[in-house]
Amino acid sequence: MDLAYSPEYAAFRDEVRAFLDSHRDLAPPPMQRGKPSEQAKAWQQLLIEHGYAARTIPKEYGGYGAEPDILKSHIIAEEFGKARIRPGHDGDNRLVPTLLELGTEEQKRTYIPPTIRGEMTWCQGYSEPGSGSDLASLSTKAEVDGDDFVINGQKIWTSGAQYADMIFCLVRTEPDAPKHQGISYLLFPMDTPGIEVRPLVTMTGEATFNETFFTDVRVPTSQIVGRRGEGWFVANATLKHERGGLGDPNQAESRFHQIVEMMREETLDGEPLLSQATYRDRLVALQGQMLAMKFNGMRVLTHNVRDEEPGLPRWIVKLNGCELNHRMAEMAIDILGELGVLYPSKGFGGHRDEDVPYLRDAGFWQQRYMMDLGLIIGGGTAQIQKNMIGERALGLPKEPKVADPRFGGGAA
Amino acid sequence: MEFALNEEQRMLQESVRGYLEASCPLDRVRAAADAGDTRPADLWEGLVDLGVHAILVPEEYGGVGLGHLEAALVAECLGGAVAPVPYVGSSVMAPVALALAGSDAQKDAWLPRIARGETVFGVGVTEQIGSRESGGVAAAGGTLTGKAMFVLDGADADMLLIADRDGALHIARAADADVKRLPTIDRTRSTSEVSLEATAAEVLPGSTGSRAAVLATIDAGRTMLAADTLGAAQNMLDQAIAYAKERRQFNRVIGSFQAVKHLCAEMAAALEPCRSLVWYAAHASRAIPDEARLMACHAKAHLSEVGRFVARTATEVHGGMGFTDLLGLHYWFKRIGLDRQLLGAPEIVREEAATVQGWV
Known part of the structure; x- marks a missing residue:
């Protein structure tokens, strides 16, 4: 047990802090939707030059080219988080690692540099109306015609599709193969004829997601990553990256401190909420859960630094982290009483277009309460997470398989 | 930055776990519980040989001077084995209090004996957390008068460490007090009511004037109870998983x-x-x-909640068998049940955590 950082890492932390102190004015606002602004792109470029973004991506693809160092990456994330300054990105955290691992040299050179600079944005075409948890049953088909694939079908939950330049998309290319072996992973521009994007308004009142329809969309066969029929395995590399990100314990800690602040400032019968014993009890119970997950994160980090498989401590992060965030939002709403249900019809921040008297934090907590439920469902539902924990970490047997006549080989 | 056990800590845990697997199987636990024996000589001596009572005793007093983490790893093993031996009071709270607040003479007298397993201390601090049934002890002129409830390891004790109403800690001989066992759901450890009537006692000089010593003693106890619950709950989960892999229904x-x-x-x-x-x-x-006080509170409160959840759920996974005496799962269930109530049930401890942070 040694929670201190060695001099090398302590110095690195100081360096990051000094950078943030002297450059914070250049940072764009923390959350922005839509295409990256010029300011955001300039910020990203500055961060890449200093090694705070695209850190381990090789120089020949436009990255900083550092050796992987999990602790330094962790320090960067932590310091940007504490300073509440928008961190940089590694392009798209699902696509770029996949290309680095499985893309051709030409694909890497074409796509990675503009992506990490924020000049080329992507959306993900995985889920379909009929294929959610059972993603491998997807039915958007791509048939070969000359040098092209011709794509027909529909994707859902394509966040950012309305402004993305490109899509990385799973399509069925071998309809007679067993279901996991008939899928291919394609890259194509969103302005290709035959693509229609329709906004999908969620329960939060916001349209952050979309449905994307493909009608005879022609994509050159060279736009495949990996080989035909291997798309499932190509995609799994990226799913792994996405799961790692959901349930981040730093986010839970920062939400927790927001609630404490609120309990100091908000009053009931003229007394601060913090003086209510029942609210306080719930607050401390949440703090205990939050701390347990924070220290669990330190344990995972230690395993990662040592290049060991963390096992169970990692398997539970998405399930517990998303649940914890949701409970924080629940609590924030409850302690606000009736004020907790005030909400702009267009969602978080919608008060700029609509007068919502007494609204707290621009509707943040209701938006989080609903959005976090979305995240409990998305990125592998809580029930799928429990299957994975049960089967992969605890060694419990899978459910017996039911034959699926839609696919070759018969097996599900 | 390294948040993991080191090699020595892993070896300590493996040696204690290995010893308990060999020497303290369920049959042994059951036999001790049936006989009302919460300090069987063989297990006590076996643990003495492993040095577990010496962990928190400083080296200059014949101990090994390790920390709370090592002690917690042992507590986890004891909980995992539902071991019927004194530990949290006698081998953790007592040496912590003596090392922190004892005079040189008191340390000389008692710490080596604790380390060698020759003296067992019962620890009575419950009234510092909350008094029920008119519990509370007054100190006057080198004597103690009153009642201390749920004294940890009390029925097995040779000596007593008792907090008075102001939080000062006193040493008394168990033989001079009226020590009555309070039978609980958990027959693997003893808790007692200690009645004192002008009983001769010696104050730990470092424990007067401030509650720091008694609070640090309670913190240590809470962390160990949390570790005990961790071990017991992990064992119940392991049993539930093994049962779920073996039990067949609907083919x-x-x-x-x-x-x-x-x-x-x-x-x-x-x-x-x-x-x-x-x-x-x-x-x-x-x-x-x-952070020590706050984290001890969180460990105690959070493990109490999760322990209860695991105890009931693991029992449910076992179906009807989980409910039987024969399977013996109930020994862990009850161990977790006692841990939860001792030294402050969750609401009490969470309120303390709020106080520590200045929220009350």
Whole structure:
């Protein structure tokens, strides 16, 4: 047990802090939707030059080219988080690692540099109306015609599709193969004829997601990553990256401190909420859960630094982290009483277009309460997470398989 | 930055676990519980040979001078084996209090004996957390008068360490007091009512004038009870998983049903972060003194909640068998049940955590 950082890492932390102190004015606002602004792109470029973004991506693809160092990456994330300054990105955290691992040299050179600079944005075409948890049953088909694939079908939950330049998309290319072996992973521009994007308004009142329809969309066969029929395995590399990100314990800690602040400032019968014993009890119970997950994160980090498989401590992060965030939002709403249900019809921040008297934090907590439920469902539902924990970490047997006549080989 | 056990800590835990697996199987636990024996000589001596009572005793007093984390790793093993031996009061709270607040003479007299397993201390501090049944002890002129409730390891004790109403800690001979066992659900450890009537006692000089010593003693006890629950709950989860892989109904092992699999996953998801919380709380007791009180509270309260959840859920996974005496799962269930109530049930401890943070 040694929670201190060695001099090398302590110095690195100081360096990051000094950078943030002297450059914070250049940072764009923390959350922005839509295409990256010029300011955001300039910020990203500055961060890449200093090694705070695209850190381990090789120089020949436009990255900083550092050796992987999990602790330094962790320090960067932590310091940007504490300073509440928008961190940089590694392009798209699902696509770029996949290309680095499985893309051709030409694909890497074409796509990675503009992506990490924020000049080329992507959306993900995985889920379909009929294929959610059972993603491998997807039915958007791509048939070969000359040098092209011709794509027909529909994707859902394509966040950012309305402004993305490109899509990385799973399509069925071998309809007679067993279901996991008939899928291919394609890259194509969103302005290709035959693509229609329709906004999908969620329960939060916001349209952050979309449905994307493909009608005879022609994509050159060279736009495949990996080989035909291997798309499932190509995609799994990226799913792994996405799961790692959901349930981040730093986010839970920062939400927790927001609630404490609120309990100091908000009053009931003229007394601060913090003086209510029942609210306080719930607050401390949440703090205990939050701390347990924070220290669990330190344990995972230690395993990662040592290049060991963390096992169970990692398997539970998405399930517990998303649940914890949701409970924080629940609590924030409850302690606000009736004020907790005030909400702009267009969602978080919608008060700029609509007068919502007494609204707290621009509707943040209701938006989080609903959005976090979305995240409990998305990125592998809580029930799928429990299957994975049960089967992969605890060694419990899978459910017996039911034959699926839609696919070759018969097996599900 | 390294949040993990080191080699020595892993070896300590393996040696204690290995010893208990060999010497303290369920039959041994059951025999001791049936006989009302919460300090069987063979197990006590075996643990003396492993040096577990010496962990928190400083080297100059014949101990090994390790920290709360090592002690917590032992507590985890004892909980895992539902071992019927004194520990939290006698081998943790007593040496912590003596090392912190004892005079040189008191340290000389008692710490080596604790380390060698020659003296067992019962520890009575419950009234510092909350008094029931008119519990409370007054000190006057080198004597104690009053009643201390739920004295940890009390029925097995040679000596007593008792907090008075102001939180000062006193040593008295168990033979001079009226020590009455309070039978609880958990027959693997003793808790007692200690009645004192002008009983001769010696104050720990460092414990007067401020509650720091008694609070540090309570913190140590809470962290160890949390570790005990961690071990007991992990064992129940392991048993539930093994049972779910073996028991067949509807021509399938029941662990292949999501209804059962998800119960196991929920237990694992709740319990695994608890390990990190216990490690952190134990580590903080010396390394991060500013956080020590808060983390001891969190470990105690959170493990009490998760322990209860795991205890009931693991029993449910076992179906009707879980409810029987024959299977013996109830020994762990009851161990967790006692841990939860001792030194402050969750609401009490959470309110203390709020106070520590200036929220009350």
